[in-house]
Amino acid sequence: MHTLCLDIGGTKIAAGLADPAGTLIHTATCATPAASGAEQVWAAVAEMITDALGVAGGAVAAVGIASAGPIDLHSGTVSPINIASWRGFPLVDRVAGVVPGVPVRLGGDGVCMALGEHWRGAGRGARFLLAMVVSTGVGGGLVLDGAPYAGRTGNAGHVGHVVVDREGEACSCGGRGCVETVASGPSMVRWARANGWSAPPGAGARALADAARAGDEVALAAFHRGTRALAAMIASVGAVCDLDLVIVGGGVAKSGRLLFDPLREALADYLGLDFLSALRLVPAELGGEAGLVGAVRLAGLG
Structure with missing residues (x-):
């Protein structure tokens, strides 16, 4: 099965699917409605997730999230400096609600960039x-x-x-x-x-x-x-x-x-x-x- 991946920043939101070898087989981006309310920003993320699930045939093995920070790994919340409406936003819980029963793991966008370059760059x-x-x-x-x-x-x-x-x-x-x-x-x-x-x-x-x-x-x-x-x-x-x-x-x-x-x-x-x-x-x-x-x-x- 595929892995769903998200990269959420103040400028753009990206979503992708990777095969078991880690190769991205689908990517899509949209502009972040950073000046909008919290639910409007989440709606953009949820739409990206739904579209990716459609490409995957409705099921994924796991979800990885790279988010602009600060983040809080213990609570699964994010407070990106450039998304003013997201303060303590429960991103992990929200994503898990769209993809129930699938493990969801959150990381800062910087550490995810480092991990990506270390793995394949x-x-x-x-x-x-x-x-x-x-x-x-x-x-x-x-x-x-x-x-x-x-x-x-x-x-x-x-x-x-x-x-x-x-x-x-x-x-x-x-x-x-x-x-x-x-x-x-x-x-x-x-x-x-x-x-x-x-x-x-x-x-x-x-x-x-x-x-x-x-x-x-x-x-x-x-x-x-x-x-x-x-x-x-x-x-x-x-x-x-x-x-x-x-x-x-x-x-x-x-x-x-x-x-x-x-x-x-x-x-x-x-x-x-x-x-x-x-x-x-x-x-x-x-x-x-x-x-x-x-x-x-x-x-x-x-």
Whole structure:
């Protein structure tokens, strides 16, 4: 039988079906009605589940869920920052109600991305890895000693909220100076505009990357500033967790060498400990399917 997998974020909801070997044989996405009420958001998720069950012939063996966080594994509830109406939303119970009698397992979207990349992507063979997304925000998840590490509540791996500037900007998490306030796409664009980058209204990280490739000094400075913040965070997490691999994905990571070259250069300044000398940094391989693949794996580990 198939495994049903869900990946729920503030921008999109994805659903998929995987065969017993873990290969995705069906995927579908829809925009998240994040500004709507809790039941309207749930209705969109329920419709995706129903459609997937139709493709599966009405029966699945297990369900794995990757959700934006924070999450609470003990209660099966989620409170995604970018879905304001979901605060303590009983996601596991709701999904179980649609797929009765089937085990349902919840994980944070970061740890599911890490698990997916470890199982079928750039992290195959690594035992201690951080997989992270640099996009609208900065998120991540950990696989330690070959197993997903969720932490006490399920929220381990929120690397976007490692503080890299004690006097820095206020962050959506309530803290100050988090790496997300420096290195996310919107943060880099905001800094570039404040420092003289002239771009049409609505221009975002992709336009900033294009400007940097064309030699715009402010755009290049924004990328260098962001990558130094990322490097400081990676070195810190690497030292705490004794990592051997860091995988970077997300929209900003699609800029390729524009991100990875200065990031690797900056990392060299921070990785002074001998046991970090072999730490590798690689691009993600699974793209937008990493969370779904990780959710499949998570369901299988249940």
